[in-house]
Amino acid sequence: MSFTKAASDEKAIATIRCLAADVVAKSNSGHPGAPMGMAPMAHTLFSRFMNVNPAHSKWVNRDRFVLSNGHACALIYILNHLLGYKDLPMEQLKSFRQIDSKTPGHPEYGHTEGIEVTTGPLGQGFSNSVGLAIAQANLAATYNKDGFPLFTNHTYMFTGDGCLQEGIASEAASLAGHLKLGNLIALYDDNHISIDGDTACSFTEDVEARFLAYGWHVSHVLDGDKDLEGLFKAITDARNVTDKPSLIRVKTTIGFGSKQQGLAATHGAPLKADDIEGVKAKFGMDPKEKFVVPDDVYAAYKEIADRGAKADKEWTELFKAYGDKYPNEHAEIARRIAGKLPEGWEKALPTYKPSDDAVASRKLSETVLGKVADVVPELLGGSADLTGSNLTRWGNAVDFQHPSTQLGDYSGKYIRYGVREHAMGAIMNGLAAYGMHIPTAGTFLNFVSYAIGAVRLSALSGHRVIWVATHDSIGLGEDGPTHQPIETAIALRAIPNLMFWRPADGNETSGAYLVAIEAKSTPSVLALTRQNLPQLEGSSIEKAAKGGYVVVENESADITLVASGSEVAICNEAVAKLGEKGIKARVVSIPCFSVFDAQPIDYRLSVLPSGKPILSVEAYSTLGWSKYSHAQHGINTFGASAPAKELFKKYKMTGEDVAAKAEHVAKVFQGQTLVSPIELEAKLMKY
């Protein structure tokens, strides 16, 4: 394929640049400079390479485009407007960053059609792209057959100086190089400007050399403002390198066309009205007109859309023919595209009787993963270099590795993420965004914090990703306070649309997985123990799936103990000890706040009724537990290094300690009727 310049090329680029200036000026907020500078690379990519079908934006084999420098989102909104996405009529460009628009300040997956992943927090999109590329490679290796190249799409990503400074992008780049992801092509907008000014003030590394060190194919285009042929050639070359991801460094001028081009002034604020007029005059547009798209530019983008629609149609035919030859695979692919789970998959979840052995919940999780992986082929596991600790790798798993390494192949379903938690989180988001995988991955719960920037974007985007977060609480033991989560439980509980599970036994672990896997648009973090947990009398998958339930009922209880995870069994011990003193107690388990909070108020009130005092017990910060309890028993300092059993003693988390505290609470409030916090809520709701 060679480059032929089209008559509309210059005009299309000028249109994108002028629209970017108009869009940001109209909203009086945003970033005009980067879209103006990246217009030539965007136009070259979209006009010559991108395969997308705006009329069927979810076509599974479409090329993925990721704008990792998401503050430049005017660019993608403009491109998708030109391409005819129904979410993006011209009025939406005029409503940029305004309330309830489809054109928010940074691109949001699920909010606007044609946006593949949520970007803006720098480095996330870069790493999502690696996930999107892994997903394609895995599906191709799993399902493509001779004569049936079903999964062939590329992932194209634009990235800027900001992204490349973020550690998350370094992690993802190193892993992408290791995995030899030839389907991933990044275009680096090297405009030498970040918010603080010239990158000379903080970012002077040799980016090309760095990516070569990661094992990438690297090239550059020195006049990214004008050299369309150079851009075309660089992208073509990158596509031809199939055993390495590619980075194309494109030297551009931020705010190209503006009087202030090349300056940080064009980065994050609208251009002045007279400046915009000058830009338009320079590019042969009417200086006085705003939001103008020449007909031949629309026509050129219609051709791109038509090309994509044709490719989609051809793909559909190919997929049909594939079905004739490979009906089982066809059915499985169709099911996965539709986002449906295999019928009856949940029967694979193990259940436990109280007489079964005490088992660590990380081990219970390993059992679940093994059984579920047998029936749910979309599971794609991994760990941030803690496989033997997280127990994330099921028995017959094959590693996802480039076949040349002889350590696995691309059909493998276990990713060795390396010690790269933040990238792992964002890669899982990319895997989920591709639409055909359920990523699960492990690290210590404490180090989910390293990835919290990606975790909150899972939640905002509604990606079903599952964190196998082992080594819960001080139960982690000897590794000490640097590795013991204290604030982490409440921090995760506070993220909207995220489920933080802290199962207490085998049935609760299965229940947590049941809800996590069924929740199509909600990520989960499962906090799992290193130490053994007894199987509870009174637990079940169904009860756990309510997020909270009564483990030990007692109609004449003097106190309710409410707990989660390993502390539920400790509360049961406390009940026995309290009984010896004639104090009656009931026990409530709340493995997941947000799932419990979504239950009907009457149910919740039956679990935590008014009357006698409620004491919460959890080996974490007590913050947050006041919403369920009158008194709190927890750990509001950092932990310590010692065997777990000794730590539970030191931090007063034994049955004896809890009984003593409960006795105290029961005595203090003896004879008083306390209003349950849930009843306060009920009254406010029912009034």
Place this chain on the structure above:
Amino acid sequence: MSFTKAASDEKAIATIRCLAADVVAKSNSGHPGAPMGMAPMAHTLFSRFMNVNPAHSKWVNRDRFVLSNGHACALIYILNHLLGYKDLPMEQLKSFRQIDSKTPGHPEYGHTEGIEVTTGPLGQGFSNSVGLAIAQANLAATYNKDGFPLFTNHTYMFTGDGCLQEGIASEAASLAGHLKLGNLIALYDDNHISIDGDTACSFTEDVEARFLAYGWHVSHVLDGDKDLEGLFKAITDARNVTDKPSLIRVKTTIGFGSKQQGLAATHGAPLKADDIEGVKAKFGMDPKEKFVVPDDVYAAYKEIADRGAKADKEWTELFKAYGDKYPNEHAEIARRIAGKLPEGWEKALPTYKPSDDAVASRKLSETVLGKVADVVPELLGGSADLTGSNLTRWGNAVDFQHPSTQLGDYSGKYIRYGVREHAMGAIMNGLAAYGMHIPTAGTFLNFVSYAIGAVRLSALSGHRVIWVATHDSIGLGEDGPTHQPIETAIALRAIPNLMFWRPADGNETSGAYLVAIEAKSTPSVLALTRQNLPQLEGSSIEKAAKGGYVVVENESADITLVASGSEVAICNEAVAKLGEKGIKARVVSIPCFSVFDAQPIDYRLSVLPSGKPILSVEAYSTLGWSKYSHAQHGINTFGASAPAKELFKKYKMTGEDVAAKAEHVAKVFQGQTLVSPIELEAKLMKY
């Protein structure tokens, strides 16, 4: 200086290796392989180069040693035992990872003498080292004079494969290269093993090439198991490169001497008893004896300690002579070493009257920083590439830059961190750990989350670092939900020993800085608004410094509104609107939960008494507010992209909305006496 092998070298290295095996075996927990593999590089560094005075571990010009691969901590405990640190008698080596020992599972600053920074969470120590190196460079440029080289120490850091995979280390390495920190020397323990096995499974980049790309001096020692002369030469060469940080890649064998040397099996579990006997036999030690240190090894390490003591003594004399010539600088240095603030510094804090203009608290913070920087020279500012948004750079600040860049010099007190939040957090920890700076640095509050791994180590270590976290809440506006913190307030409030401040006006902003700067062993995060805040009637620095106080008192109130930050003024508006309906309300501001919680219970109860309902109002997750209130008004979903004013309407955060909610709450609980959550606490305390 040339290398001369000492008779004790081999024996010392053997001793360290055998002790490492013994220490981990005795505790039956820990990591023997890395200490055994790194023994030669550690011994070469300590015997030939390190200048430390174990009898005066805080000598300011000592060389800093950072074990970034902190799981190998048996190594530093052994070295410091041999050197005679009083915290580390042999019994402590025998109490490794046991309760209340000085030898926890990962090294902890402040817990054990001679530990410079807390490491273990991978990549942190690497980045701390950059902070330690910046501190030295800044002090040298500020105070050294002809003939008076007061600040000359090096920072030596050991790092492993795990650290180098973490994004935080990439960020810090890139910045260190940019800043040309010639005083920083890293030794990379390239043992080809991580927890998942051979690094071939996930970490195959060319590390040397990567560091060259960052602008580092790079070398290698191919037989790190034995080649002491090579190690000596590499370190000597690195010291001679004064305008670049250095990375020395040292090929080692993990668990050297063990039957399983070179395998992951030696990484994270004790060696078997017979294997340890074999190791000892191989190294000429008695296989049956444990915890043995030959006399000549002790003698060799005594010589190192004596060399350090002599250097300390000479330095003290030099500093005295410096004082004769430069009495002002001498006094300032002495004050900073003692950790005392300048007398009366707090008079620099601005105060405000209710009639003063409404001002954004990020702008109020800028004023504080400017005034404080004039009188507190230890302030060392910066931003993660958001200087103009965070307003972190005071008027006369000079950038901390290598002088060759002509963008500043090493005496500068403003660091352009680049878009590297996590490294920034860890570098601040390193700056604080050096002991003579108060680091302050900015990013958007939402992106403090990128750095939370470093923030929790600030808190665990007790480092006084101050985060200037601007663009609080949905008040950030158009950038949208990707940039709007929701869970962040509660997440930070839950970290032990961390102050999360959300000041409501000018006096509260000054109050937050007062407490943050005076708190020698506690980090702070200040959440500051983009939007203007009116100056409150009834606020003062003193009241804010209590963490919570009554802003509007009303003895016959029907309801209490408790809020923080921008919502305090909104509550004041609500009071006026409620008054129109005959409902009387009082208003409480809680700018900092943890500071308020530390006040006497009677004071807290006077602020939030029993009786009428208490409604919390904050534009964040309501989680956590039940500890102060009966009903909560907040934002339990993600935000949206729009101008801030419209968002406050959309999320029902106007005076009118709050008044409506308060009216509802007051009516629901009319005639009832509600027990304040603080009274529940009081009863439990006083019983």
